[in-house]
Amino acid sequence: MTRSPSIPFGRPSITDREREAVAAVLDGPILTHGPQCAAFERTFAAYLGGGAHCVSMSSCMAALHVAWFHLGIGPGDEVICPAMTHVATAHAIELMGARPVFADCDPATGNIDPDHVEALVTDRTRGITLVHYLGIPCDMDAIMSIAGRHGLYVVEDCALAFGARLHGIHVGLFGDAGCFSFYPVKHLTTAEGGMLTTANEQIAALAAQKRAFGVDRTHDERAIPGMYDVTMLGMNARMSEMQAALGLAQMERADQMLARRAENHRILSEALDALEDVRVIAATLPDSRPSHYCLVAQLEGRLAPRRDDILLALRRAGVGFSVYYPHPVPRLAYYREKYGWTDGQYPRAAAISDASVALPVGPHLGPDEMHSIAGAFGNIVKEL
Template sequence: IVPAQTHTATVHAVELVGATPIFVDCDLQTGNMNCERIEAAITINTKAIGLVHFLGVPCDMDQIFHIADQHQLKIIEDCALAVGARYKSKHVGLFGDVGCFSFYPVKHITTGEGGMFVTRHSDVGEQISKLRAFGVDRSHSERNVPGKYDVVALGLNSRMSEMQAAMGCQQLNKIDQILELRTNNFMELKARLSDINGISILDADHPNKVNAHYCLSVLLHDDLKDYRDKIIAGLKEAGVGTSIYYPHPVPRLTYYKNKYGYQKESYSNAATISDCSIALPVGPHVISSDIDYISESFKKVIGKIV
């Protein structure tokens, strides 16, 4: 079971191991999978729940754990946009059987490419260590005889270089500062946009959740939703960079639509986020004067439309 609203990589991982992705719609308030729909999607063939902490907002882990326990399912956490996010003071990625993080250039911390895999199961960790290095049964440091090894699985070359790791470790030392800046920027920009009619902000206003604030996603409502492209163009003209997370629900992408079909009514919330949202930057590079400019530019562009 996977969210309909996510990056395609989440679902590719399911396809690449020969499993079948079962898509579940999301909540409009957070973008995370709707727990009631997770339960409804479970069959006797279901093996795991592959959840995504969308844009850094933690999922409702208590509910998901309850569902997984009832049906004896594994939990895989996609934390690509959620470094630093917490649920009941516990870091996301540490709840499920495995957690996956991305260190792509636009993430909270970067190693240029690559990521991190965490698990509480030692046998799974050992298997992943082999699969990331061609299926070789031991690393260089573990070989009693130099050059002597065996291949025990069909693995890939997914190893991170020492230079990439060093870059990541240095940023990891600054992660608290990075997260604080993101949180401050998010809250300030959210406050500046609060007087605009016809919009809402994807967020988790819940005492159990600490948002990692990957970006600030504005959801357009009412008449504004028909002018998303014009608003983006107006912001671009003003020098304000934007993005969309994500431009299509995964089941609407050509590969998945051709293979499994697509019914908009089954993923109406995911489609709404794809078609009616605009993501604004809140990263540590953004300073207070930028927040002023972004919010004022947003209001000016909307003012010209309405």
């Protein structure tokens, strides 16, 4: 029988404050599309700063979909997309009938390589999407420069990047839209949910309408209940009031949880730096602040082909882990079968997928667990 991890990779940080907030909504008359969602949007915007406007969504995937839906991409269009990302980043483009054109990553950070992005621009390119891998800010100066020269939209996937900043600006505010995830093991959780962010007030207003069927007025704006019009095509990508109440309560502890992640990452990173053939993927840009979603140890040399052996040994040792991500997106079956795949096509993304280990640094853990993880990991690699 496989041993259950005694140090889990992720666990939602839920307190009585969150439970009480959700229970209060359940005792009230409004369960969706109400004041909790509006308050969560305002609070999230205030935390981001920089003139942020926020639109709560049912998921980060929904936010990505709404972003490209609003920007109007479609069949015949291309959007440059990182090969190293969660499939949702590419799926949102596919769902619009456009084609994701994949770019390799910077091996130091896992983030999209701006030089490869530049080389992929054609007369069919309409946009660039990117993921701030592990909460490490991308080189947004370079990306926005490319977008400006070619007249391209930019959508930031910030699923792992709440709290990450570059030049003091929170990620998700550089491009036309940013998209955040509140999945259970993310920096904040609403159980499931997301947020679209933008510095453009008009984009926020139209995205809010499009995430709610294209209806022209909210419940509060209807002079006669039940009377409204539909002025544009839309979908149902709304967040519930229970989710928003949970998110609001989580925001009260946001800085505390981010600080714990940063300290856990520091302890574990310093320990792993002493190991031969192990490199921690980390931020390299000056004036950037990562959000430390997890720690990814890149295995090199003799350890690279032994990655799966290390994972199995960690499981036996009771240490939780994951892989970010198990394949470059174009190697996943759907994309491989539709667009083709050639070994060696995205070598740097493949190296991370095939020879890295993601270790936990979340606020459910403390210094003792970091030392335990480092000890177990060090013993395993030394015994191979």
